[in-house]
Amino acid sequence: MTDSDSSRQWHCLPLPELQRRLDSGEGGLTTAEAGRRLAMYGTNSLPQPRPPGFSRLFLRQFISPLIYVLLAAMLVSVLVGKLADATFIGLILLLNAVIGALQEYHAHRSALALRRLMVSRARVIRDGQTVEVATGELVPGDLVLLASGDRVPADLRLLEATGLEVDESVLTGESLPVHKDSNALCEVGTPVAERLNQCFAGSLIAAGRAHGLVIATGLHTEMGRLSLSLETAEAVQPPLFQRIERFSKKLTIGLLATVALLAVLELARDTPPLVIFMTAVALAVSAIPEGLPMALTVVLSIGTRRMVKRHVIVRKLVAVESLGSCTVIGADKTGTLTRNQLTASEVATCDGDRFPLASESRPPAADPPVTDGDAVARIVRVAALCNEAELHTLENGDCQSSGDAVDQALLMMAYRAGQTRQQLLAAHPLLAQIHYEPVLGFAATLHSDGERRLVCVKGALEKLLPMCNRMATAHGDQPLDDERALATMHQLAETGARVLAMADGNWLGDEDFTAEKFTARLQDLCLLGLVAMVDPLRPEAAAAVRACRGAGIRVCMLTGDHPRTALSIARELGLADGDEGAVTGVELALAEKTGADAIDALTARTRVYARVSPEQKLTIVRSLQRQGEFVAVTGDGVNDAPALLSAHVGVAMGQRGTEVAKESADLLLTDDNFASVVSGVEEGRIAYQNIRKVIFFLISTGAAEVVLFVLSTALGLSLPLTPVQLLWLNLVTNSVQSIGLALEPGEGDEMQKPPRPPRESLFNPLMLRRVITSGLVMGGLGFICFYALLQQGWSVDAARNSLLLLMVLFENVQVFNSRSETHSIFQQRFFSNPILLLGTLAAQGIHILSMYSPLMREVLGVSPVGAAHWAALLAVALLQLLAMELLLRISARRAPGPVLTETRP
Template sequence: MNSAAPERPITPDPADNGLSRQEASARLEQFGYNRLPAPPVPGVVELFARQFLSPFIYILLIASAVSFALGQTPSGVFILIVLLINAVIGTVQEFSAQKAAAALKQMMKGTAHALRDGQIVTIDVEEIVPGDIVLLSSGDKVPADIQLLSASSLAVDESMLTGESLAVAKNAGTASDDSTPLTERADQCFAGSIITHGRARGRVIATASDTQLGKIAQGVTGKTSAEPPLMIRIRKFTYQVAFGILAAIAALAGLMMLDGGYSIEDMILMTIGLAVSVIPEGLPAALTVALAIGMSRMAKRNVIIRKLVAVEALGSCTLICSDKTGTLTVNELTIRRVMLPDGRQFEVTGEGVAPGGEITGHAGAQVDATGQETLRELCVAGVLANESHLDYSGGEWVSQGDIVDIAFLVMAKKLGMSITDLRTRQEQVALIPYESEKAYSGVVNRIGDQTVIYAKGSPEKMLAMCNRMASKDGSIAIDKSALESQFTELASRGYRIIALAKKTTSPGDHEMADMIFLGMVAMIDPLRHEAFEAIEKCRTGGIEVAMVTGDHPATAKSIAVELGLCDADATVVTGPMLDEASARGQVAADQLIRQARVFARIEPTKKAQIVDSFMRDGHFVAVTGDGVNDAPAMRQAHAGIAMGKRGTDVAKETADLIVTDDNFSSIVAGIEQGRVVYNNIRKVIGLLVATGFSAILLFFLCVLAGLPMPMIAVQLLWLNLVANGFQDVALAFEPKEGGELSVKPRSPHEPVFDKHIIEHVLVVGSWMGLVAFLNFQWTLDQGQSIEDARNLTLMLMVLFGNIHALNSRSEFRSLFRIPLLRNPFLMLAVPLAQLAHIGAMYVPGLSDVLQIQPISLEQWLQLLALAMSLLVVEELHKILIRRRRQ
């Protein structure tokens, strides 16, 4: 990602005629098509094979093979069926979430105008080659990286690449090289950017993967470095359980050998049964369901999940690296304040291209007639020295052109002015388009026998053109020092300042001098109104937020201070500062990054560097963005979040999640649902592991007492997958308990199998195992057969599972304080599990495989009474937990 693409020699060509068709064909064969490579995608077979790479699977495969070897065919077949079901579930899950970054290629689709054999031809973008002479005009998408040969009033929107919210003026007369930052290469245009106005001619210097976009694509299509938090925790949990199983098998075998009363076959069958009982076979299905439910709930909150594990990843994040433009702000330049030369100031409300809002005086006061007239005069200058368009179409306001020009059209609408009337009332004589060298644009109009000149541009340029300024009593001598002070103060707060001037003169006078200074407007890309509350919720939930943008440091800091991300004295880390620190080593760069929360003038590769530093610091990082420039960092992070409305296709295809309404608060809602999902996964794991531990204890107690195996392997599989399986999955539907965002995020190093779950497993599992053992021993003591004892023990374990599933709805709240119908799926799953087991007793063939038979109502009620004792134990345990929490 950080390595530069090798230089490809390009022989000089006549700029007038461009390439010949023969030379173009040769270069197409040499350099290849101008399109970005698609990442390799694993096929269904590969995905299916991956599902068997787990310690659980290895143990179950061994158990199945041994079962077949010992003639226990039903057990062996049942185990293989379980493995197949889990593999199919996992394959479907991964395949449905697997998408290539196909949008990377779409970024470079379309046609372009090029010179071939001295003629202008329209060719597919994919056929553009290095050395081609390309013609660009307003509205075009740049097809490749281009060195400008000539340009006229050229401005380019590079926000998708650099994060800069304003269009960048380009000039063929400047010079830059590979060491020049992207934002300062005024003589180059980059693939994927948009020409907002002007025209240009340039030579292609890079295509496909060698473009700046292509270099970003290499990082996007590469292997993700960050493993999802859930996968990290589940992997650790898997190895913990696998190690526990092996240790338990070894201990059980040792005890049986010491006892001396067990045959080799009995010992093998006992250890197989133990392995099957402990492995949580229902976990993959329950995980998939929990994540799918979270995905569905997030979709209702405008968050679309592209990768299933990202549901929980968002809930695990401890830091959000957010882009500014289009994420925290609306990405539409808006006039916020109007300053007249005599000191009067006006506030402008509303945001974006929708003309909603109004213009008021100080503290919301109404604007008097004089103020209205002066504002209109200023607005006329802004509308007429303007090449943009604003129309109402399809139920929304649609704009085209430079965002500075559009802001003046919106302001005119807020004043109730007709843009069409303004433009038709005066005859345009000459239009002076904006050029970076002049730093202003203007128009020369004719009204009757008079010429009126309007101009707008940088305050410095406008002040140099003016000798008078507007006031309530007409024009007066200009006070440049006062106006410069006013401009400097606003610019330091992150505003972009545009000054306007006017001149009425005789026909034939087009000179931009001796003009009247009309005033200044302060523009800014406004914050999304919901961003404040969302940031506060993050702060309450212990989630830190960092702004990472390609915009100007003053603008970034102004937004960050307003949001409360930093104070007025905080340091904004810029790209050059990061380069300087990186030159001193990774430690210096990390120190600079980790103390900052606002980053400006940051290029794509540096965004990924910032994310990587935070991850090394122990954070689970989520990255939000909408441009191509955000894609590498989104790929690097634990969770990449793209904006759905204004986000580029590359950002969306790179992301794990897409926010459809571009609303930062939707991300916070997604975090809440992510935490709910993880809490439910914990509940499922607690339920499964406690059941497994009870089986371990039951087996050990039986060996110590010299009793035979209390349940055979196929019965244990039935218990885990069917009798308890309904309940495991239904528990994943549990809604939020409340207060998920009022607690700090989990530590990145916290295991899923933590102290609380261990305590729960020991208390609940010990009680179930002990009671089941005593009942098994008592049944044998009553002279019943081993088959009858196993039959009753299996029914008792099913009843224990019913009670335990209900109690697992909360880790600390009493079952009696949770409305039963809040989770109707669980209320249905509990009796269904019981009925499924009872039904299996009466189904020929199935009852033979499971070696079970019907029991009397009296026996069932006695077992139910024993199972209800678990309710008392769990309620007492929860009382202890609540007291500790208090």
């Protein structure tokens, strides 16, 4: 609202006056009017913190102890008159700062672009119809519908509220949900926390349902005003980065100790202190992977963008790598493994009569009404009346529906039977309602029926049986036979259908019912029958499950459906064999009473969980974690939030997920598809591989330089490279190539390998063997060449010139050794990463140019070499390739064969 509007006391106005001022009625705003108000008031969003500017990022690159050392070296060079060295160090600092700032600037921009993809949506009434719009498009006067699990999208004045409880802790700090009353009329000075007839942007609907008019959007909401006085807090560093930082610190300490020892030895040989200082600084900076955190950010940012293309939005950057590490995926059935397009396929009475329904979701014009018996007609009536979905017929004959998938399927069934909810409500006005909640397991409505009251109930059969004392049959109502009803349900469930029971009743009197009194009165009803609904599998779901099995990942299906239904779907997916059973929520509850060991025994090998509540997902997740599994779990409801938060990786449904579920998750699926989870696992594994490739390249090249200097110093030779040459080597070899490795595509076998052990360090035995081998070979061969040239009478400067060229060749060869830990360089697709190829050629080309540039020849102390010398040095550099190929063959013989089935605890 405008500033003048924001000062109005909306909580004090009677509802008619409120609607008059906002010029909005029961049909909501028109689309045209909403567009006009959006242009007038602006979008319903808070200003996002602007990413830091390039200049700030540039200056931040100089905040590092190693950079301080280099700056000191540059200052010393200036003081002693070595202006060429000081200039070169300054250029290196400048280039490193520019490269780092550009990478970080791009990462911030990528994160900003991803935030734009994470659009929240709200249900509103516009043009008299219920539609979903982006919350940013809400305007004052919009009529918003709220249900449990929703995040309130704007400040609202309530028009209707049923059992509404709102968690306003984000705004007021009040830990307990607040019960709201749409009929309350507050006084002028009522504090925000006591305005019972309002809901505020950012708060959470803990229970109940409501309609409300938008009274303020964006910065004019209470949350918006609060945001103006708050500063954005710095993000906590992700665990992966913390592990890398700890590793880098340990490596730094070791290298600095080595450098200090070399400095002491050189001092003992009367080497000039300035040369020792400059060399120690250059060696430390070249050997320590100071660019590793930024390289990791680049790897994860690239993985994030790749995941977006595969329908996965990353909310937390480190989740890119985490998803690739999971050993167990707990997946919802409905909408994730299936299409979430429920269709009523069959109606059955409790005495066994079954009536198949047409399978098409679009109602053909000539489809005859379903009137096979009075029981079926009553089932259709309950299905339409006890319903919260919306169904509208379009001009082309198609239907457009919104709301819960089950309710949509029931409305379509009634429509095909020749009845609409609007017609039935006109004949039987709604008097009271119990909304469906997972903990209840049923929904009920009370309607006027002349002088009587009509009760309509739908829900799980086991929930309705205690409410009923009779059942409908083709021969009229008869005493309830629980066993026959259960047997009929089992027959329907055997086909993989989701089964919903229907009941009705007639009451005398005109008593007004609250929700509590209504629930207590639900007795002596008639069980009408059952509706079987099918939700076909997504076509790619079975293949995705097979891919997980091949990758050693155990997929568990979590559903609230009947065990027979769950097992039927699981067998179709290949999740369960003929002898495998399902663990039910009841069994889990009994195990919880026994203790953690009993729960772990149930979950150790179970892959199908049926009739489990959202709260029991948390029990399953914690049990699997106790067994050492790395768990990813999917969810969409407010009650899924604890499991999403507790899992190693929480995956929320982007289409049907509640706002609370989305905010609790690390990843969002834009298509709610299990295959997208599997795609995310593959991309996560690729990201983890690329992290290891970058680490190996940076550490191994640094190790080679340390080995070279240790050997030269130990044997009393001159320093093999000057400080400026070391800095040049570090710049040429460790910038473009590491970015190229970050862009590496998958090797093609990511989903044929078992998950890495959850507690495995990045620097595992395989990495250690590869680094030691690389460092010894490159450093050792470099030392041998340097020593041999000196023995042949070459000058120190000429030997250093050849050695510098050899080290550049070594590290350009090492880039290609870094592309895979398990595949030979001769098996790799050479042109699959053109940026890496171009970067390597550019690095080599820059060094060649420096050998012919008069300025760089003077600064670096280099000069051109002949073709024969080039060939000899290249032959020596290729020995590094042969050494790594030999190590690969040895490691392959020792390693166990590939695991092509899911892992077991």
